[in-house]
Amino acid sequence: MKSISFVLLFPIGILLSTSSCNKNKCADCHYDKAGAEIEIGEKCGDEMENLEANGYTDSTGTYVVHCGH
Amino acid sequence: MIRFAIVLFSFFYASCMIAQSVRIYLSDSLTKDPIVNATVFIVETDQWFSMHQQKHLELPVITLKKITLKCYAPGYKSTLMECAPKDSLHISLSPMHLDVHEITISTGNLSQRNKNPFHVEVRKMAELNVISAVNLGELLGRIPGVFSASLGNGVAKPVVRGMQGMRVVTLLNGLRLEGQQWGGDHGVGLTELGISSVEVIKGPASLLYGADALGGVVYLLDAPYAKYNTREMSLQSSLFHNTMGGRGQFIYKESYKKFRWLTALTYGNHADFQLPSRKFAQNSRFNDLGAKLSMSYNARNSLLQFRYTLSHSVTGIPGHTHDSLSTPETFQVSEQVRKYMLPAQFFRNQLFHFTVNWYGDKSNVQLHLGSTVNKLVEYDEKITKPSLNMQLTNQLTQVKWVFKPSSHLSLTSGFQGMVQNNRNGLDASDTLIPGATTIDAGAYSTLLFEKQAWSLQAGLRYDIRMLRNLDVPQLILFNPLNYQGLNGSIGWVRNWSNLIVRSSLSTGFRAPHLTELFSNGYHHGALRYEIGNLQLKSERATQLDLTLEKNSEHSTITINPFSNRVANFIYLQPIDSIMDGIPVFKYSQNKLVWFNGLDASFHYHPHFAHKLHWEISLSYIHCITSGDSSISMIPQPRMLNNLRYECMLGKKVCLKDINLSSTLLGPQNQVAYLESPSKAYHVLDVSMAIAFSQKKEFMVNIGVRNLLNTWYIDHLSRLKNIQMPFPGRNVYVSLKYDFSNPLNK
Numbered sequence: 001m002k003s004i005s006f007v008l009l010f011p012i013g014i015l016l017s018t019s020s021c022n023k024n025k026c027a028d029c030h031y032d033k034a035g036a037e038i039e040i041g042e043k044c045g046d047e048m049e050n051l052e053a054n055g056y057t058d059s060t061g062t063y064v065v066h067c068g069h
Numbered sequence: 070m071i072r073f074a075i076v077l078f079s080f081f082y083a084s085c086m087i088a089q090s091v092r093i094y095l096s097d098s099l100t101k102d103p104i105v106n107a108t109v110f111i112v113e114t115d116q117w118f119s120m121h122q123q124k125h126l127e128l129p130v131i132t133l134k135k136i137t138l139k140c141y142a143p144g145y146k147s148t149l150m151e152c153a154p155k156d157s158l159h160i161s162l163s164p165m166h167l168d169v170h171e172i173t174i175s176t177g178n179l180s181q182r183n184k185n186p187f188h189v190e191v192r193k194m195a196e197l198n199v200i201s202a203v204n205l206g207e208l209l210g211r212i213p214g215v216f217s218a219s220l221g222n223g224v225a226k227p228v229v230r231g232m233q234g235m236r237v238v239t240l241l242n243g244l245r246l247e248g249q250q251w252g253g254d255h256g257v258g259l260t261e262l263g264i265s266s267v268e269v270i271k272g273p274a275s276l277l278y279g280a281d282a283l284g285g286v287v288y289l290l291d292a293p294y295a296k297y298n299t300r301e302m303s304l305q306s307s308l309f310h311n312t313m314g315g316r317g318q319f320i321y322k323e324s325y326k327k328f329r330w331l332t333a334l335t336y337g338n339h340a341d342f343q344l345p346s347r348k349f350a351q352n353s354r355f356n357d358l359g360a361k362l363s364m365s366y367n368a369r370n371s372l373l374q375f376r377y378t379l380s381h382s383v384t385g386i387p388g389h390t391h392d393s394l395s396t397p398e399t400f401q402v403s404e405q406v407r408k409y410m411l412p413a414q415f416f417r418n419q420l421f422h423f424t425v426n427w428y429g430d431k432s433n434v435q436l437h438l439g440s441t442v443n444k445l446v447e448y449d450e451k452i453t454k455p456s457l458n459m460q461l462t463n464q465l466t467q468v469k470w471v472f473k474p475s476s477h478l479s480l481t482s483g484f485q486g487m488v489q490n491n492r493n494g495l496d497a498s499d500t501l502i503p504g505a506t507t508i509d510a511g512a513y514s515t516l517l518f519e520k521q522a523w524s525l526q527a528g529l530r531y532d533i534r535m536l537r538n539l540d541v542p543q544l545i546l547f548n549p550l551n552y553q554g555l556n557g558s559i560g561w562v563r564n565w566s567n568l569i570v571r572s573s574l575s576t577g578f579r580a581p582h583l584t585e586l587f588s589n590g591y592h593h594g595a596l597r598y599e600i601g602n603l604q605l606k607s608e609r610a611t612q613l614d615l616t617l618e619k620n621s622e623h624s625t626i627t628i629n630p631f632s633n634r635v636a637n638f639i640y641l642q643p644i645d646s647i648m649d650g651i652p653v654f655k656y657s658q659n660k661l662v663w664f665n666g667l668d669a670s671f672h673y674h675p676h677f678a679h680k681l682h683w684e685i686s687l688s689y690i691h692c693i694t695s696g697d698s699s700i701s702m703i704p705q706p707r708m709l710n711n712l713r714y715e716c717m718l719g720k721k722v723c724l725k726d727i728n729l730s731s732t733l734l735g736p737q738n739q740v741a742y743l744e745s746p747s748k749a750y751h752v753l754d755v756s757m758a759i760a761f762s763q764k765k766e767f768m769v770n771i772g773v774r775n776l777l778n779t780w781y782i783d784h785l786s787r788l789k790n791i792q793m794p795f796p797g798r799n800v801y802v803s804l805k806y807d808f809s810n811p812l813n814k
Contacts, residue, residue: 027410049453064730069389069409069454 027068031056043067073383091128091154095140098161107142107162110293112179114367115329115374118511125157129297129326132369134430137179141171147172149181159534163737175240175268175288176526177277177481177515178471184519186526186560188629190214190269194261199713199728200754200772201307201801203314203339205261209287214271214629214668216704220787222312222342222796223355224256224414228785230271230633231664231690231703232284235582236377236608238449239287240278242376244422244439247463247489251502251584252592253787258418258443259380260359262335263320265292271668272612272633273577275556276530279485279511283577283610283635291376294329294365295322301809307725311774311799312354313405314339323812327368333361339660341385345780345797348401350387352410357382367646371427378420385414388596388791389449412456415446431474435465449591450498456591457501458494463487464726481528482514491583493540498568501590501599502583504540509533515558527559534580541587552580552607553612560640569618574611581605585639585656591648598648599641600655602722605688610635622674629668636747638662641702652743659696668692680715692739701741705734705749705784725768739783745789750781770803 021049026044030037043051048067055062094103103124110117113133118126138160140148145162150173152158171182173193179760183193190212197208206225210217216228229237239246239257241264248258270286278286295301301322309316315644316337338356341349346550360379365372388400419442427434449456469483485507490789493500515528534551560573588601612633619626642657670686689706692699710731718724730753737747755773778798782789 025452052451052453066411066450068409068448 029065029067030069031063031065033060033063040065070085082503090130090156093126093128093138093159093267094124094157094159095126095142096159096161097145098163099326102163102576104145104162105143107140107145108296110139110141112137112139113426115294115372116324116366116367117293119296119299128154133428135428135617147181151177151363153298153618154748158176166679172266174290175270175277175286177469178479178517179622180524183564183569183618184524184562186517186562186571187270187274187525187558187616188571190265190271192269193266194264195721197267198261198754199711200730201309201803203309203312203337205257205259205264209257209267211268211709212267212269213670213709214666214688215269215285215287216688216707217781218253218702218785218787220254220256221350221353221355221385221387221793222339223353223382224254224787225281226250226256227269227287228702228704229269229285229287230631230666231692231700233702235281236284237367238274238278238282238285239289241289241378242291243288243418243424243437243467244376244420244441245278245440245465245487246418246420247461248416248418248443249445249461251582254386254414254592255416256382256384258416259289259378260335260337260357262318263287263290263292263331263333263358263361263363268291272564272614272631272734273610274558275532275554275577276513276515276528276575277802279530279532280534280552280554281579282510283579283608291361291363291552292320292331292732294331294363295324295809297324298326298812299324299809300812301807303805303807305803305805307801307803309339309799309801311796312339312342313407322470323623325812328364328366328637330362330364331361333359338407341402341405342796343405343799344401345775346401346780346792346794347797348403349405350793350796351400351402351406352385352412354407354409355382355384355386369752370429371425373442374422374424376422378418378419380416382414383409384416385410386414386447387793391540395791400791402735402794412447412449413453415444415448417444418442432470432472434467435467435471437465437469439463439465439467441465446497448496455494455497456499458497459502459597460492460494461489462492463489471740477518477520477693479517479519480514481517483512484739485509485511485513499590501592502586503587504538505536506538506583506585507583509534522564523558523561525561527557529557531555532578535582536586539587545727550577550586554578554580554607554609566621569616571616571618574612575612576612578612579608581609581639581656582609585705588656591651596787597641598651600644600653601657602658603741605639605656605658606637608635608637608639624671624673626672627668627670631664631666631668633664635662635664636660638694638700639793640741659694661695662700663693664690665693680717682711682715684711684715685709698742699739701744703739703784707735723760725760727757728755729754730754730793734781734783747782747789748786750779750783752779752781753777761764766807768805768807770801770805772801774799776802 029043030039051065056065095107104261105122107120146165160660173189202208206217209227217225219225249255254418268288274282303320318335320333341353352780356380363376365374421440422764423438425436443461446455447457466486469803472480511532513530517526532554534552556576558575562571586601588599614631616629638659641654646653673683686709715726716724732752753776754774761767
């Protein structure tokens, strides 16, 4: 009976265990300015998503941000 | 009440008349001595039986009128036979040092290799894994005529006689695998978990496998269930020093009277691999997870099977930089990292496969229903927004009817259907191929005639592929995208006492793929900008194959020349343009391409040193094109040498064998326009196996790959453009523990 329960639960367990959750992912980010990579540290979740979507803005302009490279 | 009892008794009695208990005796055909260490498999009931040192084997009650038995014993020729169950069956096996009569399934019928009119390479995974490999593609690349095209350690796919990707069909237990194989950076999408053997048909095989089986077929077979009334467990762990990585594997099986099941899990994790220079290949890290669940039930005249396979991998894509002045050294770094970084590829494959086999007196019917779900997500520039997000679902149906009107004749007819859907995620920044539905339908019939030493097989097949629901804005099609193919094969084999001669003529076709028709975008994984071509026609191949096999008591030699003529060969033509630092390629077509070559193998087992095995295999392909450029990615000429000494020293701790493997690849100067030639190289690997305990339950395998720390780049490497060499010296240790016990004593 234990074997049969395992058989039934097996696919569900595997599917759940391999489902990834990107929401809380963190990565080191940087932006490119005048040929140099400027580190802005580790960013996570929504903050990282916003930076990648909108870029990093300082007094001189807005620059494309790369995270996880 | 008495009437009811009489009816019940009559029914029971009638059932007993049909049902039959069988006792099998196996003996040596020369000495007539009983064989006590054999294994017997009944095909119709999917059951394995072990002799357990007994002089006979007691099979459970069999309700079928005819059964097919496979008999294996160490030192004897494998035998496949059909017989009617009776009280006792006496089977004699011929002694043979080198068993070259493996039983194959990939050519439509179960047949012994020597009686098969089509040449099939059969290899057990254990044989290929004598020197441990990091991935499945690398293992397949050790078969004569088969190579491995790799992108670092994480991605490797088989190349059969110079053809790969969409020109090679890969099947797992008869289920066709579809995993975006058009991309050079997309691997097989499977781990070696639970796979026991592989059969390779080299060359076109559209008769049985339909569209796309143009270059060859790789047919993977799962490990058998546990032996009858037994529980088996296997634990395995491998550690590789070069990648500071490893793999764990667990397999559990149970076999009851009518029901069998197995479950298996594996997890592998590797950091960046080390180069011969002691630096590391940046972002060559990968990890993967595999799982498997299989069940089988034999009813009165039928066999039902269900299999589920999952494979999930995260693979770094080496060779990416934002530096416009990059050099090969840019990608060779001094720090070995395991942590996830971009660009990376997430690849998930789920396979559902249900089969039913009905067995009649003179015929049997097989029904395969399959579904595969493949998800490929690539992150290139942004970690929160994928560049590619594709989901490929595939529904497959196959019906096969095998009719045997006499012992000499067998007719196989069937229908195969496939509905494939490709969908692009809305969150992806790029779309490389459009959403579309591909519908395949094919019907075939093949006749096998066997008499004495001759076997002849011939067949015809008609296929149609339709592309529908194309998600291409502003596309106006004047004709529907339909591709048709009429294919056939004819082959014969003649067996003499020590010589086998076989020849076959087979055709195949491949309709252009969505990526070849509609591509228009960056493919970072392949480091290309690709442009499709809507004017492409179907590729058509015709191959003539000849095999000479000479067997003697202590050696076997196989010579297999071939010539494959491919019309309308589709290839990527560089168009001398650069988009954002990435070269631009357009799909084009070559009127005629000839792939001529030779595969040869030799296995010597000298009488004066019975424990020594020497195996050589040679593979050579020469390509002739009607255009002004050769075809890219033609494998280098190769010679594989393997020396194995079966020591069997010691009892409790037994040194089982020592292996020395040499891989010599010649230079490749047949190159396409803008493709660079490759130099010759030689790699030496060594391993030894040690078994602990008398039953050899615990095994340790120790080895060194690339013993001489050779710097080399294979011609089929996708990292050739950035001059990234293959891994340097790699020391590994593999531990394996097998356990089995009876379920009911």
